[in-house]
Amino acid sequence: MKKYIKNNWVLLFLTAIFSSLTAIFAVSVQFLKGDVLDYALSNNFDKTIRYGCYLGIFIIAELGFYYLYDMSRGKFAVDSMKKLRADYFDSLISKDYPKFLTKKQGEYIAQYTNEMEIIENQYFGTIPMLAEIIIKIVIVSISLFILEYRIAIITLVLLTLPLYIPKLIEKKLQRAQVEFVDQFEKHIKEITDWLRGFEMIKNFSIERIISEKFRVSNNITMEKNLRKRQINYLTKSISATLSYFSHFIILVFAAYLVLKGDFTAGQFFIAVGMIDQLSYPIISLSYFIQDLISVKPVNKSILKFIDERTVKYADVEIDKEDFQEVIFDDVSFGYENQEHILKNINMRFMKNNQYLLRGASGSGKTTSMNLLLDYYRPSSGCVKINDIPVNEIKNLNDIITVMRQDAILFEDTLRNNLTMYQDISDEKLIAALFKVGLENYANSEKLDMLIQENGVNLSGGEKRRITLARSMLRETPILILDEPLANLDEKNAKSIEQQLISIKDRTLIIISHQFTEMNSFYEVYVFN
Numbered sequence: 001m002k003k004y005i006k007n008n009w010v011l012l013f014l015t016a017i018f019s020s021l022t023a024i025f026a027v028s029v030q031f032l033k034g035d036v037l038d039y040a041l042s043n044n045f046d047k048t049i050r051y052g053c054y055l056g057i058f059i060i061a062e063l064g065f066y067y068l069y070d071m072s073r074g075k076f077a078v079d080s081m082k083k084l085r086a087d088y089f090d091s092l093i094s095k096d097y098p099k100f101l102t103k104k105q106g107e108y109i110a111q112y113t114n115e116m117e118i119i120e121n122q123y124f125g126t127i128p129m130l131a132e133i134i135i136k137i138v139i140v141s142i143s144l145f146i147l148e149y150r151i152a153i154i155t156l157v158l159l160t161l162p163l164y165i166p167k168l169i170e171k172k173l174q175r176a177q178v179e180f181v182d183q184f185e186k187h188i189k190e191i192t193d194w195l196r197g198f199e200m201i202k203n204f205s206i207e208r209i210i211s212e213k214f215r216v217s218n219n220i221t222m223e224k225n226l227r228k229r230q231i232n233y234l235t236k237s238i239s240a241t242l243s244y245f246s247h248f249i250i251l252v253f254a255a256y257l258v259l260k261g262d263f264t265a266g267q268f269f270i271a272v273g274m275i276d277q278l279s280y281p282i283i284s285l286s287y288f289i290q291d292l293i294s295v296k297p298v299n300k301s302i303l304k305f306i307d308e309r310t311v312k313y314a315d316v317e318i319d320k321e322d323f324q325e326v327i328f329d330d331v332s333f334g335y336e337n338q339e340h341i342l343k344n345i346n347m348r349f350m351k352n353n354q355y356l357l358r359g360a361s362g363s364g365k366t367t368s369m370n371l372l373l374d375y376y377r378p379s380s381g382c383v384k385i386n387d388i389p390v391n392e393i394k395n396l397n398d399i400i401t402v403m404r405q406d407a408i409l410f411e412d413t414l415r416n417n418l419t420m421y422q423d424i425s426d427e428k429l430i431a432a433l434f435k436v437g438l439e440n441y442a443n444s445e446k447l448d449m450l451i452q453e454n455g456v457n458l459s460g461g462e463k464r465r466i467t468l469a470r471s472m473l474r475e476t477p478i479l480i481l482d483e484p485l486a487n488l489d490e491k492n493a494k495s496i497e498q499q500l501i502s503i504k505d506r507t508l509i510i511i512s513h514q515f516t517e518m519n520s521f522y523e524v525y526v527f528n
């Protein structure tokens with residue numbers, strides 16, 4: 001996290017300056033209060049008034065600098081978080097797909113919301129306050145030494161006792177924080193799952209069951225939250241008790257100095273003010289140390305995520321024009337700790353030919369294409385493009401376009417959903433829409449139409465055809481289409497089948513149960 005602090009050192013420096021000025025004026029206010037009291041007791045009217053005016057001016061200055069301190073510490077926390085959030089998202093977006101799949105959406109959302117909030121409050125929010133109170137402690141302590149060295153020593157010894165409490169329960173604090181964060185991630189993961197299945201919950205009338213599941217998950221999460229808070233409150237009250245106790249002893253000693261005649265009433269008044277000035281920062285110091293200790297594992301997990309780069313030792317780049325063939329050479333594969341789904345598969349996909357993958361559901365057609373995309377490594381055999389193993393190819397995504405069974409659309413215009421933010425002319429987009437039978441949308445006006453979240457303002461078949469047009473517009477040498485005819489009526493399915501078969505300028509790999517014209521394919525691979 002030091003990097004984020006360094007990036008905003010100017011703001012942190014300003015925070016330190018403003019808090020120093022606040023502390024200097026706060027201490028001066030205490031001295032002025034004592035002076036006003038002493039002049040009043042000695043019936044010196046003029047000086048009482050004059051010092052009373054100084055007191056007013058110094059209080060205004062203290063408040064003014066405190067306001068500036070608040071402004072700069074707020075900006076420091078916000079700017080640091082802005083950069084941390086940006087780094088988090090950059091890291092997330094740069095992960096490769098298999099790495100991305102190791103976490104669920106809910107976990108990412110929980111990291112981005114809950115964990116970021118913890119870091120903002122307990123780290124970037126705390127650092128400037130820590131600086132402020134350390135500065136204040138130093139300035140007030142020096143002033144206290146100037147006033148009376150014995151009071152200063154006793155105060156510093158006694159008031160710093162609460163600082164050791166958080167350190168003593170460091171492990172407990174961190175464990176409670178980690179348990180809460182993990183449980184929160186799990187909770188959000190479940191909620192995102194239910195939100196995704198909202199229609200099904202309604203349709204199957206399982207609201208009560210889901211509510212019960214929610215209650216259980218929410219209770220566990222809140223109990224972890226409570227546990228974390230309880231540890232915090234316990235240490236806070238031990239610290240506060242110690243602090244009040246110390247305060248009492250110091251006051252008794254100050255009163256003793258007055259009785260002995262070593263202190264005037266005004267000096268006693270100043271000392272009480274100073275000790276008040278010191279006890280709040282010292283109690284806060286113990287709270288802040290507590291925050292910094294408990295936030296450590298959260299910082300660590302976010303930084304680990306940010307720094308974790310997918311190390312792919314791929315250094316071969318294949319030019320789109322140079323693509324010749326894909327070879328599955330005796331490939332076997334099973335998902336982690338599971339039986340082999342693919343056993344000794346041999347397939348060959350040559351430049352500009354059309355292939356069909358058929359076979360029973362669950363026979364591994366999609367999995368074989370995931371091996372080609374290098375999402376997983378075969379347990380034996382090799383998948384190669386132009387005789388180069390796919391895991392050694394750097395620009396695999398420039399060579400292969402894949403259209404999945406689920407039609408993924410962004411909440412954006414139809415144009416952007418087709419171009420995927422690339423520069424493609426409207427004429428090309430309109431031609432692609434015609435090809436997939438979306439004549440109603442094939443005009444410039446409709447390209448500006450807003451597609452709502454998940455394409456809810458479109459029919460299933462329309463969504464499918466938009467993603468198909470999008471895939472065809474991306475001119476890569478290999479195009480993989482997983483069930484391109486799903487959700488289409490007979491007439492549209494027939495016409496799109498014809499359109500696809502007529503594609504001769506790239507290698508087409510279609511996974512489908514619906515294609516009728518087998519003879520049009522160069523080869524049909526059947527999975528068992």
Ligand SMILES: Nc1ncnc2c1ncn2[C@@H]1O[C@H](COP(=O)(O)OP(=O)(O)OP(=O)(O)O)[C@@H](O)[C@H]1O
Pocket residue numbers: 335336341359360361362363364365366367368527
């Ligand atoms: N990420 C995964 N982790 C574990 N098992 C998986 C994973 N993805 C798929 N499987 C399993 O692998 C098998 C093959 O799945 P795959 O999706 O490749 O089949 P498919 O032939 O494409 O089926 P369909 O025609 O129904 O789409 C299935 O039994 C499935 O449960």
